[in-house]
Amino acid sequence: MNYELKNKQTFAGGIHPKSAEKLAKDCKIEPFPVPKQVAVMLSQHIGAICKPLVKKGDDVKIGQKIGETDAFVSAAVHSPVNGKVKDIALQSHVVAGRSKAIIIETDLENNPQKQLCKDKFNENFSAEKYSAEEICNAVNEAGIVGLGGAGFPTRVKLEPNPRLPKKTLIINGCECEPCITGDYRIMLEWTNQMIAGVKLAKKASGCSDVFIGIEDNKPKAIKTIIETLEKSSNNEKIKVVPLETKYPQGGERQLIKAVLGINVPTGGIPPMLGVVVLNVATAAAIAEAVVEKAPLTHRVVTITGKTIAKPANYYVPIGTAVNELLEFAGGVTEKSAKVVLGGPMMGIAIADLTTPVTKTTGAVTVLTKQEIGKAKFACQQTACIRCGRCLEVCPEHLNPTKIAHAVKNDMLDVAEDYYIKACIECGCCSYICPANIEVAGYIKTGKIFLARQK
Numbered sequence: 001m002n003y004e005l006k007n008k009q010t011f012a013g014g015i016h017p018k019s020a021e022k023l024a025k026d027c028k029i030e031p032f033p034v035p036k037q038v039a040v041m042l043s044q045h046i047g048a049i050c051k052p053l054v055k056k057g058d059d060v061k062i063g064q065k066i067g068e069t070d071a072f073v074s075a076a077v078h079s080p081v082n083g084k085v086k087d088i089a090l091q092s093h094v095v096a097g098r099s100k101a102i103i104i105e106t107d108l109e110n111n112p113q114k115q116l117c118k119d120k121f122n123e124n125f126s127a128e129k130y131s132a133e134e135i136c137n138a139v140n141e142a143g144i145v146g147l148g149g150a151g152f153p154t155r156v157k158l159e160p161n162p163r164l165p166k167k168t169l170i171i172n173g174c175e176c177e178p179c180i181t182g183d184y185r186i187m188l189e190w191t192n193q194m195i196a197g198v199k200l201a202k203k204a205s206g207c208s209d210v211f212i213g214i215e216d217n218k219p220k221a222i223k224t225i226i227e228t229l230e231k232s233s234n235n236e237k238i239k240v241v242p243l244e245t246k247y248p249q250g251g252e253r254q255l256i257k258a259v260l261g262i263n264v265p266t267g268g269i270p271p272m273l274g275v276v277v278l279n280v281a282t283a284a285a286i287a288e289a290v291v292e293k294a295p296l297t298h299r300v301v302t303i304t305g306k307t308i309a310k311p312a313n314y315y316v317p318i319g320t321a322v323n324e325l326l327e328f329a330g331g332v333t334e335k336s337a338k339v340v341l342g343g344p345m346m347g348i349a350i351a352d353l354t355t356p357v358t359k360t361t362g363a364v365t366v367l368t369k370q371e372i373g374k375a376k377f378a379c380q381q382t383a384c385i386r387c388g389r390c391l392e393v394c395p396e397h398l399n400p401t402k403i404a405h406a407v408k409n410d411m412l413d414v415a416e417d418y419y420i421k422a423c424i425e426c427g428c429c430s431y432i433c434p435a436n437i438e439v440a441g442y443i444k445t446g447k448i449f450l451a452r453q454k
C-alpha cells in the first residue's frame with residue numbers, strides 16, 4: 001500500500017502554532033510507579049456523576065468497580081490499585097473546581113505495577129469471534145470514555161441506534177495540540193493493540209467504512225500503521241488518511257470535514273451523518289477491555305514543557321496527583337509559570353497541583369512566562385483594529401470579534417445570535433489577534449454565563 005503526502009486533506013481555517021515542539025515524541029511509554037494514594041473522581045466524563053459503591057474503610061482491589069450510576073450517559077469508575085478507602089471527599093477538579101472523589105491509600109507491598117498489554121496482540125487479530133453485544137458490554141463494564149479529551153462514554157457512541165444508523169468510523173490520530181505525544185507513541189508502540197480496537201469498534205458499531213486520520217507531521221506513525229495493515233488480512237478495509245498538519249485538525253468536526261469532505265451542521269452531531277469518531281487511545285482501551293476484560297484504570301499521559309527536566313509519556317494510574325507526575329519528571333523550576341492539564345492551546349490551567357489525573361487527562365504541560373504571553377496580554381492589549389484575522393482562522397466560520405464584543409458588553413442575546421454556542425474553544429482567534437485581545441477567553445466566559453442563566 002502506498003501513501004501520498006501531497007495534496008493532503010484538511011479543513012478551512014486553523015493555525016500553525018510556532019512553538020509546537022513535541023519534546024516527548026521520542027520517549028517510549030513507561031509504566032508509572034504505583035503512587036501512595038490515588039483520588040478517583042466520581043465525575044470523569046460527560047453525563048451523570050457516579051455514585052460510590054464503596055465506603056470509608058473498605059478494602060479495594062485493582063480493577064474493582066467503585067462507582068457507577070444507572071444513567072444512560074455515564075461510565076463506571078474502577079480502582080487502579082489494591083488498597084483501603086481512606087475517604088470519600090471533595091478534591092480539586094479541573095473543570096468543576098471541586099468534586100467528589102474516592103481516596104484510596106495504596107497497599108504498597110501488594111501492588112504490582114500494571115504491565116502494558118500491547119504484546120498480547122498481533123496482526124492476525126480478528127474481531128469475528130466477538131458479537132457486537134459482547135463488545136458493547138465489555139466497553140460499558142470497563143468504563144471507557146473518549147480518551148482524546150471529550151470524555152463521552154464510548155458505549156453510547158458504539159451501540160446500535162435504529163434512528164441514527166452508523167456508516168463511517170473515523171479514528172482520530174491527529175493529536176494536533178502542540179507538545180502532546182501520547183497518541184503518537186500509542187500509534188508507534190501499540191499498533192497491533194490499537195488496530196485490534198479499531199476492528200472491534202467497527203464490529204460493534206456496524207460501520208462499513210473505516211478511516212484512520214493522521215497529520216502528516218507523523219510520517220513514522222503513518223508508515224507503521226500502513227505496514228501493519230499490509231501484514232494483516234485487513235478484511236475490514238481500514239484506510240489510512242494523511243492529513244495536513246494544522247491546528248485544530250483533531251477537532252471532531254474538523255476531522256470529519258478533512259476525511260469525508262462533509263460539514264457537520266451547526267448545532268448538529270456526527271451521528272446525524274452516520275459518523276462515529278474515536279481517538280487512537282480509546283481504540284487501544286477497547287481492545288484491552290474486550291480481550292483482557294480489563295477496566296480503564298490507567299492511561300497514557302504526556303509530561304512536557306521546556307522547564308521539565310525529563311519530558312515523558314507515562315502509563316499512569318488514574319487518580320495519581322499531578323505533583324507526583326511532575327516530581328518524577330524532574331520537578332518544576334522557578335521558570336515555570338503555569339501548569340495546564342492538556343496542551344497549550346486548549347488545556348486548562350490548574351492552581352492546585354494535587355489535582356488528580358482523570359480519564360480525560362492526556363497531558364500535563366508546564367509553560368514559561370514567554371509561552372503564555374503574560375507580559376503581552378497584561379501590557380500591550382489594544383483596541384480591535386478590525387483586521388478580520390480571527391474570522392479567517394476560525395474553523396467554525398464564526399465572527400469571534402463580534403461575539404467577544406457582545407459578551408464584553410453584557411449582550412448575551414446578541415452573542416447567541418452570532419452562534420456563540422458553536423464555538424469549539426480552540427483558541428485560534430486569540431492566538432492570531434495582533435491586538436492581543438483574549439477573544440476566546442471572552443467567548444468561553446460568555447458560554448459559562450449562558451449555561452448559568454439556563
Ligand code: SF4
Nearest residue numbers: 394423424426427429
Ligand atoms: S471563535 Fe471559538 S471556534 Fe472560532 S477561533 Fe475562536 S475559539 Fe476557535
Ligand code: SF4
Nearest residue numbers: 384385387388390433
Ligand atoms: S484578530 Fe483581533 S484585531 Fe483583528 S478583528 Fe479579530 S479581534 Fe479584532
